[in-house]
Amino acid sequence: MDGSGNSLASGPDGTKRKVCYFYDPEIGNYYYGQGHPMKPHRIRMTHALLAHYGLLQHMQVYKPNPARERDLCRFHADDYVAFLRSITPETQQDQMRALKRFNVGEDCPVFDGLYSFCQTYAGGSVGGAVKLNHGHDIAINWAGGLHHAKKCEASGFCYVNDIVLAILELLKKHERVLYVDVDIHHGDGVEEAFYTTDRVMTVSFHKFGDYFPGTGDIRDIGYGKGKYYSLNVPLDDGIDDESYHFLFKPIMEKVMEVFRPGAVILQCGADSLSGDRLGCFNLSIRGHAECVRYMRSFNVPLLLVGGGGYTIRNVARCWCYETGVALGVEVDDKMPVHEYYEYFGPDYTLHVAPSNMENKNSRPMLEEIRSKLLDNLSKLRHAPSVQLQDCPPDTEFPEAGEDQEDMDERNDPDSDAEMEDLKHAEETPRKYMSSNMQSVKVKKENFENEPNNQESHKAGPEQAKGFDPMAEDVPPMKASDKASMAVDDPHKASSKT
Numbered sequence: 479m480d481g482s483g484n485s486l487a488s489g490p491d492g493t494k495r496k497v498c499y500f501y502d503p504e505i506g507n508y509y510y511g512q513g514h515p516m517k518p519h520r521i522r523m524t525h526a527l528l529a530h531y532g533l534l535q536h537m538q539v540y541k542p543n544p545a546r547e548r549d550l551c552r553f554h555a556d557d558y559v560a561f562l563r564s565i566t567p568e569t570q571q572d573q574m575r576a577l578k579r580f581n582v583g584e585d586c587p588v589f590d591g592l593y594s595f596c597q598t599y600a601g602g603s604v605g606g607a608v609k610l611n612h613g614h615d616i617a618i619n620w621a622g623g624l625h626h627a628k629k630c631e632a633s634g635f636c637y638v639n640d641i642v643l644a645i646l647e648l649l650k651k652h653e654r655v656l657y658v659d660v661d662i663h664h665g666d667g668v669e670e671a672f673y674t675t676d677r678v679m680t681v682s683f684h685k686f687g688d689y690f691p692g693t694g695d696i697r698d699i700g701y702g703k704g705k706y707y708s709l710n711v712p713l714d715d716g717i718d719d720e721s722y723h724f725l726f727k728p729i730m731e732k733v734m735e736v737f738r739p740g741a742v743i744l745q746c747g748a749d750s751l752s753g754d755r756l757g758c759f760n761l762s763i764r765g766h767a768e769c770v771r772y773m774r775s776f777n778v779p780l781l782l783v784g785g786g787g788y789t790i791r792n793v794a795r796c797w798c799y800e801t802g803v804a805l806g807v808e809v810d811d812k813m814p815v816h817e818y819y820e821y822f823g824p825d826y827t828l829h830v831a832p833s834n835m836e837n838k839n840s841r842p843m844l845e846e847i848r849s850k851l852l853d854n855l856s857k858l859r860h861a862p863s864v865q866l867q868d869c870p871p872d873t874e875f876p877e878a879g880e881d882q883e884d885m886d887e888r889n890d891p892d893s894d895a896e897m898e899d900l901k902h903a904e905e906t907p908r909k910y911m912s913s914n915m916q917s918v919k920v921k922k923e924n925f926e927n928e929p930n931n932q933e934s935h936k937a938g939p940e941q942a943k944g945f946d947p948m949a950e951d952v953p954p955m956k957a958s959d960k961a962s963m964a965v966d967d968p969h970k971a972s973s974k975t
């Protein structure tokens with residue numbers, strides 16, 4: 479991989495960034511159930527690697543403040559969130575109708591602590607967005623990235639969509655937010671939430687064709703004001719690093735040039751790695767991490783979240799290496815001895831060789847995809863030149879001394895031994911939320927007229943496409959009128975029932 483920068487970079491790529499990292503020591507204890515491929519334990523394995531590679535000391539480490547019900551309801555339906563809050567393995571037999579309605583039970587099982595799991599991973603992503611809004615360059619939440627969750631239902635191991643919530647947080651400060659998804663699955667939940675707005679651009683690279691969730695056709699490009707603001711890159715089995723970046727780099731370079739986002743969220747789903755239990759791509763960890771390196775090189779505030787990843791030793795390897803990339807630190811291939819060392823035998827190295835599987839993505843196919851998508855991007859109106867300096871600072875948020883204050887408050891004496899690894903363990907201060915968000919009354923637009931969406935090839939009656947989640951005429955920050963921001967309302971107007 480060449481690791482080269484790009485035309486927008488404002489400094490050498492090795493420049494240090496102010497990086498923060500969100501981790502809750504409880505996260506590894508949540509358990510989807512026997513045989514379920516989604517294993518939150520991989521987050522704890524990642525954390526152990528970070529600790530033993532000495533990477534934690536280069537970042538501010540935060541224990542996320544759990545997202546509250548009203549935080550989750552900024553995107554999700556009230557009744558769905560209430561259901562997630564109340565359902566338990568013991569009571570689920572009496573809730574068969576609700577389970578079916580909210581798509582909970584099989585892929586998305588009810589397990590002990592389900593709601594606090596959701597609060598934790600969502601809290602990390604929203605907390606990361608808050609940090610970016612207040613001066614951090616990069617925020618990391620490997621527990622997040624659950625991109626399939628919908629407004630009113632669980633999907634693909636995802637219950638609440640932390641990414642949508644984090645984007646809503648970023649939109650308080652930024653006129654435009656870019657979402658990039660390198661999970662092997664289509665980032666359908668995020669795309670759907672912002673399908674009709676030009677304030678959020680979504681770009682998903684995924685396996686397409688007889689593969690979950692079935693959406694993500696190259697012809698799905700957004701609707702209404704959002705036309706050309708959704709980008710889908712359909713790929714086939716066995717894609718390798720070179721083929722991937724033959725698309726990723728020119729496409730992302732063009733996206734950055736024409737869309738000029740104020741912040742970027744990169745979903746780093748590791749099921750696109752070679753040898754994934756559910757995936758069928760052939761990316762090396764360096765190839766996967768090159769996406770992080772490349773997006774970082776634009777020097778735009780960047781939120782890194784996790785996502786899929788089902789060969790958990792490789793997930794931990796990948797996200798550890800990518801944390802190093804975020805920090806500008808090249809980590810040793812030789813792995814330090816640590817509590818999960820035995821997972822990494824027989825080589826005990828960070829990197830693993832990709833396989834010799836066939837790459838079904840022919841060069842002519844890749845060229846056709848690239849040229850089609852670059853053509854779509856050229857139709858995209860250049861981003862309006864809103865001067866971010868015009869945006870007043872968030873006065874509710876205590877900038878000075880905030881971290882010190884939290885360090886005092888947040889050392890949790892009840893936490894387990896791993897808290898030792900949490901240098902500066904603390905929660906994100908979210909006091910601003912109670913003063914700011916509580917009073918934001920959701921502006922409900924009337925979206926009765928479901929447009930006839932000819933561009934969308936998505937199936938399903940609940941797709942909520944054609945709703946504009948943004949009141950796009952309202953600037954993101956108006957000194958006199960902060961509470962009128964309607965950006966926290968994707969799909970409040972739509973209803974599943």
Ligand SMILES: [Zn+2]
Pocket residue numbers: 661662663747749785786787
């Ligand atoms: Zn996935």
